[in-house]
Amino acid sequence: MIREGWIPARVRARYNATDSIAVFDLEPISEGPVADSPAGSHIDVRVGPEGIVRQYSLCARDSLPGTHRIAVLRVDPSRGGSSAMHDLRVGDTVEVSKPRQNFGLAEVSRHILLAGGIGITPLIAMAWSLDRSGGDYHLHYVARSRETAVFVPDLHDNPRATLHFTGGDRARRPDAVTLLGPPDPKAAVYVCGPESFTSQMLAGAADLGWAPSALHTERFGAAETKDPAQLSFAVRLASTGAQYEVPPDRSILQVLRANRVRVDFSCEQGICGECVVTALAGTPDHRDDVLTDSEREGGAVAICVSRSQGPLLELEL
Helix, strand or coil: CCCCCCEEEEEEEEEECCCCEEEEEEEECCCCCCCCCCCCEEEEEEECCCCEEEEEECCCCCCCCCCEEEEEECCCCCCCHHHHHHCCCCCCEEEECCCEECCCCCCCCEEEEEEEHHHHHHHHHHHHHHHHHCCEEEEEEEECCCCCCCCHHHHCCCCCEEEEECCCCHHHCCCHHHHCCCCCCCEEEEEECCHHHHHHHHHHHHHHCCCHHHEEEECCCCCCCCCCCCCCEEEEECCCCCEEEECCCCCHHHHHHHCCCCCCCCCCCCCCCCCEEEEEECCEECCCCCCCHHHHHCCEEECCCCEECCCEEEECC
């Protein structure tokens, strides 16, 4: 049975790029031609008998026509998603979402792309897009080794790409001073990779004086919450006036779904943006890694992870 909002897709091709990274071409079934998606887009994939949902960046330059190309790192230990993906073979089926764009190229004169490990997937798509448009960029790709890095053959002769191999020693990881230099008001910085890499690069950029608006990131998992305190509060729906109590051990999303309120959602980690709604009253306690400061100021709140700073939060639902 195909769930509402999901598209059946067939594994049309796959290959092992490294011992731990597999590249898949997923072909949506009976959905018409697949349009090109902007660089930085991602899809959700629902896989396995338990219907595990994971987000994967689209990284196509020469994938088969009419397909979505993704690269999947097998995580050890796996929570089930990467293992289920690596078990897929040509002809197997999964469910996919339509592509979403939360990590696009900014309208600036220069682009600095910082990739850590599997974080290369959205950034190499950006590099290829900038190659086609003639944009000015430099891509820094930090990985453990040449053997564990994906897409190395595509970047080996690219004069605008620098590969940094650390041998697994974080002390050999280049810092933000080396990769970024002083702030450039005409440049944007894009960071994607493991949490330790992303946090290091963003903190280093901030120390150098780069403006928050110049820093763009996409995470594969939620960052650690600085203040994990959970308090009860109420949410009220503007459309009906219905009000529900959100206890410390449940999210807004979980409470609304338990009360049969229809809401869109996907990752449940605050990294995809599918569950974002508008808060009309109250002050959200933002705990996501997808919304910008301006979006939060406009009232946007990711209800899968965020909470309320006060006793009541009214939502435009």
